[in-house]
Amino acid sequence: MAKKTAPDSTRRSEKSRRAIYDAALALVSEVGYQKTTIEGIAARAGVGKQTIYRWWSSKADVLLEAFIDLSAQAAEAAAHPEAIGEQAEYEIPDTGDLEADLKLVLRATVDELLDPKFEAPWRALAAEGMVNQRLGAELVGKLLEPQLQLYVKRLRAAQEQGAVRPDIDPRIALELFVSPLAQRWLQYAGPISYEYALHGLAPR
Amino acid sequence: MAKKTAPDSTRRSEKSRRAIYDAALALVSEVGYQKTTIEGIAARAGVGKQTIYRWWSSKADVLLEAFIDLSAQAAEAAAHPEAIGEQAEYEIPDTGDLEADLKLVLRATVDELLDPKFEAPWRALAAEGMVNQRLGAELVGKLLEPQLQLYVKRLRAAQEQGAVRPDIDPRIALELFVSPLAQRWLQYAGPISYEYALHGLAPR
Amino acid sequence: MAKKTAPDSTRRSEKSRRAIYDAALALVSEVGYQKTTIEGIAARAGVGKQTIYRWWSSKADVLLEAFIDLSAQAAEAAAHPEAIGEQAEYEIPDTGDLEADLKLVLRATVDELLDPKFEAPWRALAAEGMVNQRLGAELVGKLLEPQLQLYVKRLRAAQEQGAVRPDIDPRIALELFVSPLAQRWLQYAGPISYEYALHGLAPR
Amino acid sequence: MAKKTAPDSTRRSEKSRRAIYDAALALVSEVGYQKTTIEGIAARAGVGKQTIYRWWSSKADVLLEAFIDLSAQAAEAAAHPEAIGEQAEYEIPDTGDLEADLKLVLRATVDELLDPKFEAPWRALAAEGMVNQRLGAELVGKLLEPQLQLYVKRLRAAQEQGAVRPDIDPRIALELFVSPLAQRWLQYAGPISYEYALHGLAPR
DNA sequence: TAATAAACGAGACGGTACGTCGAGTCTTAGG
DNA sequence: CCTAAGACTCGACGTACCGTCTCGTTTATTA
Incomplete structure (x- = not known):
């Protein structure tokens, strides 16, 4: 039995992903984790709910990825403040x-x-x-x-x-x-x- | 201005409280904390929802008290296995x-x-x-x-x-x-x- | 197998029912049947969606009852314009x-x-x-x-x-x-x- | 102001049109009109959704054309059972x-x-x-x-x-x-x- | 015969509504 | 007046489709 045909990640919208990360982190900081909802993230990110459900399976997953992304950015910034975007090797x-x-x-x-x-x-x-x-x-x-x-x-x-x-x-x-x-x-x-x-x- | 008149704890039903503790602990063990609901606890305990809301302010509070109660029992049992019911002084x-x-x-x-x-x-x-x-x-x-x-x-x-x-x-x-x-x-x-x-x- | 325990109709809110009838009829007249939604009826009636789903099984059912009610009122008014509320016997x-x-x-x-x-x-x-x-x-x-x-x-x-x-x-x-x-x-x-x-x- | 440039009907795929007619009629018969969806028709016909939206403006339009086509075929068959494909003049x-x-x-x-x-x-x-x-x-x-x-x-x-x-x-x-x-x-x-x-x- | 431009399949996207669940409040009946 | 029961409003859930919008990929003239 197939699992609903996985989405095609090559066509994924980078803009939406970033917006979702930002919205998720902002909401968790502002109103707390419990009161952060998928609907809220979607609305704040200007994104359809389905776009979240297509790529993540739960609120926790969204936040985890968003946080990993944030950490990666912070690590890069710490390691090479002058050259953002490169692979950190702290x-x-x-x-x-x-x-x-x-x-x-x-x-x-x-x-x-x-x-x-x-x-x-x-x-x-x-x-x-x-x-x-x-x-x-x-x-x-x-x-x-x-x-x-x-x-x-x-x-x-x-x-x-x-x-x-x-x-x-x-x-x-x-x-x-x-x-x-x-x-x-x-x-x-x-x-x-x-x-x-x-x-x-x-x-x- | 009415202040919702705090409940009279002397008339509280001991039986209901115990049933709520048991239901809460059992549900958390069986289905996990997230899936444990106030409605579920009330149903399992054979108690009206209002009886829970009257005495506790959240699911976490119920569980906290239930767990404190459980720990107290366990401590007593450990300290005085022969005489259940007395104040433990471990x-x-x-x-x-x-x-x-x-x-x-x-x-x-x-x-x-x-x-x-x-x-x-x-x-x-x-x-x-x-x-x-x-x-x-x-x-x-x-x-x-x-x-x-x-x-x-x-x-x-x-x-x-x-x-x-x-x-x-x-x-x-x-x-x-x-x-x-x-x-x-x-x-x-x-x-x-x-x-x-x-x-x-x-x-x- | 029980069917989810039927609701207790003696405790039904008459006010909500009337509000739902009115909202349904008004919306169908204003925006048409297709664009009339259960959510829309609930919102217009100032009622929770669940209150609709509790008593009716579909949008069509709501409208049917609302319309029967409307017709009954109209028939009564036609038969006894002086005494609203009695059983029409046209x-x-x-x-x-x-x-x-x-x-x-x-x-x-x-x-x-x-x-x-x-x-x-x-x-x-x-x-x-x-x-x-x-x-x-x-x-x-x-x-x-x-x-x-x-x-x-x-x-x-x-x-x-x-x-x-x-x-x-x-x-x-x-x-x-x-x-x-x-x-x-x-x-x-x-x-x-x-x-x-x-x-x-x-x-x- | 661009007008979305109407599609060129000379390049229309006859195969797709037939497949859409067939899928629409079959679905309406099998699951009913309400549960027949544009996505469902497209999937069943093996056709992109856009191909439907390009040529019709609604589900009802698709079905209407499909049904007219079906009726025309039936009429032809009735009038000239021996020579399918000619203009019926019943x-x-x-x-x-x-x-x-x-x-x-x-x-x-x-x-x-x-x-x-x-x-x-x-x-x-x-x-x-x-x-x-x-x-x-x-x-x-x-x-x-x-x-x-x-x-x-x-x-x-x-x-x-x-x-x-x-x-x-x-x-x-x-x-x-x-x-x-x-x-x-x-x-x-x-x-x-x-x-x-x-x-x-x-x-x- | 190659180029080129449109239609095509696929399906991701921003949305709306679905029907369900549970929260917390309120009302009723019973002890 | 506490309680069991449960109807109420509200809000979020996760799903299904909508109609729009890219993406390559045929396909079928036109250069």
Whole structure:
């Protein structure tokens, strides 16, 4: 049994897609995720509802893609502020001073979490991902894991330089200072100042 | 100006409340939080919709109370399996061996997270709390913080016994091994075996 | 298998029903049957769509009932202009002069067909009834046949008085002068003046 | 101001037109007029929607043309069963016996009304024509009137032969026996047997 | 015989309405 | 006066078609 004949993506309207991304992100920021509706996104984007249903299967999917797109743009801008449009290949800097390097990146992360443009969709997706395993997996795979791999890479380099004990698994070590930060932020469980973000490193 | 006259809680039907708790928890487990509706809860509980709206202001509130009730019952059962109905006063045991004591409790926590009766509502509430600050605060205040304070108390005792460095803030220390566990579980980000739960302690 | 638990008609809102009748008739007259939508009726009546779907199964059904109601009111008004609200018991007058009596009634019929309040819904229902047998049957049974039976009764009386040949079936005889009139009107097939309406009688 | 440049009918695809006629008639017979859609016709005919919109302005127009085409074919077949494709020039036979001649033709008419291939589109068009004056006029002009003129012609011949009173208008006389038949059929108002069809003639 | 321009199939698009579901409010009857 | 029941208005859902608008791809003259 065929699945209703998949749409032809070569004829897809780029303009509509962009408008949908923008509308989705704006609405989530303005009125919250629950009150953001497919109809609302369509109306705001000046697009027929069917155009959304043709390409995405749920509100969460729309938002996920919109957010990935937003993140990609932000990453590019961060990596090459002068040349927008190229493939970002960001890496955590390696000045030789592990603590300073991590501090720098954690600060950038905190800044992003507190940026109102990111906060609402980020929370919404995180929440949705906790209840919807498929979305959760995509979220982790496409957004979270790539980010964490940067830390793993930097930590591995530090191990080779002898700056970190060789018996430590970098994947687990990084969770020790990333998770508490995420937790606090997600649960409004406390201020997520730069100082707190770095506490995880202090016991070193 | 009439203020809609708040309901008289002394005349409240205990039977209906219990039925609503049970229906809410059952539905969330069976069909998920999103598909659980107020109408569905009312129908399943054999109760009028108005009876729900009279005492709670949202689906999330119903579930939160139902879950608090469930947790209280479970805690009582754990503390005094012989005498159900009394006020629980659980504490983390203090055998003098901090690591062993923490292991014991972390194991119990993992067990609860994996118990299907707890998992669905727990996830649903956590997710909702990330997007709805008021609910998030209640969730933390009524469920999470009391639990964490047990750890704080035990850690402080350990400090007095000289088993933990005195310059460590117990509140922050415990987040180091609780948050990664929570994170993994919430994000389906990996197995949350007993072994993993204890990794946070290993580097000691 | 139950059919979704039928609604409780004792609790039905009379106000809504009236508003729906009025809105349906008004819209059909103003914009035509095709462009009259259930949403439009609901909006105009200040009523939720569900209230329409709860009590009727289609746009045609709504209009049929509305039109029956309108006709009943008109019949009452014609029969007892002084006492609105009573059960109409209209009859074709019997002055002894058959031709004069029929002329009188045919004129009234033509007047109704040309009354803009009646024309649009009447045409719409007639058209719908030709394509939808169930509706057609209801239309004939509830609106047309009662009307025709008045003629049958009067013709039978005329036969007893010796004013009409006894071997004629009144049911068929009346179709001879009613059908051509209906046809012309329905098909815009020619003017339906009083004169034409009476042609059917002339060959007598 | 551009006028959208009318299509060049010399380059029209005959194959597509035939396919559209066939699809339209088949769908109306199978699922009814309301559920017949332009998209459905296009899909069934293996044709782009635009090809329909290019040559017709509405579903009713397509069906009207398709039905005219069907009728023309049927008439040709009836007139010259041996030579399909020529211009039909049917006439009511004149054997000198008016009643017998009319009976013959009325029988043929009843047969056509009961032929399932004709019934559904015929009803649909009749219904549409009652609500849409333009279509109604075309319907009468292109299908109904030519048919009726045959009767007029034959009746006039009968008048010249002295078989019919000279003061009777043939146009009106024929409605006396055609309309009741049409009425009954359109309204499912009774059986339209051959006997009934001829009742109109009996009182002579 | 190639070019070229229209009709063609396909189907994405912005829309409107469908018929359904559930939210939250209000009314009725019963205990 | 709390309760079960459920009708009410409202708004969003996801689907079906509308009529318009590109896209290549035939097809059938015209250069």
